[in-house]
Amino acid sequence: MLRKKRLRMNNRVSSSVEYHWATAHVRNRIRPHSLDFGHYPKPFKTYGALKRIPLIKGEISPGRDLMGLFRGEEPAESEQSLGFPALSRVLYRSYGVTREEKARGIRFFSRTVPSAGGLYPCQIYLMSRHMEGLETGVYYCHMIQESLDLIHRDGFSLGRDQTFDLSFVVTGIFFNSAWKYRERAFRYLLLDSGHLVENLNLALRAEGLSPRVDDDFEDDRISALLALDQDKEVPLAWVHVNGKASGPEEKCQPAPDFSGPCLKAIEDESVAVSYPLLRRIHELGKARVGTRAHDAESAGVLAFEPEDRRVSLDFEALNPPLDYERAVLSRRSKRNFFPARLDRKKAVLLLESASSLYKGQPEDSARAFPFLALGVLFQNVEGFDDGFYIVSGEGGSLRFIREGPFHEPLARVCLDQQWISRAAVNFLFMANLTGLENALGPRGYRLLLMDAGRMAQRIYLAATGLSLGCCGVGALYDEEARTLLDLNPDSALFYAVSAGPVKGSGF
């Protein structure tokens, strides 16, 4: 039965929970909608930049172990600053183009991250100072043209970020995702940006840096600095890299001058479609994270108490290790799953890759974690009964929830995408949305979906390294998913990732 709150498909939603259910897919009720390829959204912006600096395309340099990166192992040589060639590497690995195709007169790009509908609505801006070979200022990272476009000389005197020499802002353009997903697009903007933030985080770590993902900044300040039109594009995440240990004379240097906002992008008026509901949900999440006390029950997702049966996970080092750079540059979504038995070790590595995000995060970057319930459906996986499990605590064990089979019904729930039924593993990103909002306020929803995107990016990379297929799934009938998994009325499945053996990869 439809719940009342689900019917409020307008801009009057007053919470993220209402937004979520207002944008639920309901079988036979998805409004017909033809895609207007005459106005296909461009995955980049255009600036009359002050200066354009081409990125340096380096050779592939294998060597970093993917699982070591996930585990937070320090590289042999730890840097605290970055030169321009390394910055170029970071940007290519984070969001670079790996393939280009042309159809209907439109250029389509594959990138190092997946994106719902392949629309790539996220953008990256860079604020840099004291970097050798790069003038201090704010840059738009034009990842299609492969350049840094200077849009402000000097200027990122934003108070508390004074100690950062390098900062990246990830934004999302509403229309680029709404072109296909309409009001549901905010979910995809958040998941997409999570994938991108994690790629950026790993790329910086691979250079020996220690980035910090900040999701609790003042949106308006960042929007004003970057001269964003908030009806169209909004900041979603901010990634800082601590300044190199500066000498006393550097510490005394005056902060760069900050006079006025960045250049404005050259607008493409043909894309001025407005989605009040997207504006509204972003507006609600602008309030900084509130942290009210919560108990474990408010984070619970199940409508029943499963028996207490646990399977401990034996994370071990892999030999030979998985190569990070090859994984990130060859990542694609693969859906041609076939029913071969999945080796236990590979299944455990996939689980470790996802749950490794729980570990070693500073507390203020992990506020949504208690609410992110990571489920997994196994089918034909060595050493595990088929069925539904939930990863417990920090990821060291699985709680068995129910026996399978779940794959066929999940495929039906995911808008009848049949290939999902053939994947060995289906990861389930679930949360008690009411408990989350009560504890963190509406911005908690942003944190939650971005964390899920970050974990999912780790799964994609590990699957690629293990020669397995992997594909994100955002299209689902929300209420049917809740019923299938027997979730309580406050909880939802909001993303899934399928992984497993695919045809043509040696199984």
Ligand SMILES: Cc1cc2nc3c(=O)[nH]c(=O)nc-3n(C[C@H](O)[C@H](O)[C@H](O)COP(=O)(O)O)c2cc1C
């Ligand atoms: C948030 C998100 C949701 C997605 N949902 C689906 C989906 O429901 N079905 C599907 O076939 N692919 C889905 N994808 C995969 C995209 O279609 C894919 O990433 C995109 O077409 C680009 O192709 P590539 O990943 O091979 O580079 C999703 C990806 C993301 C990041």
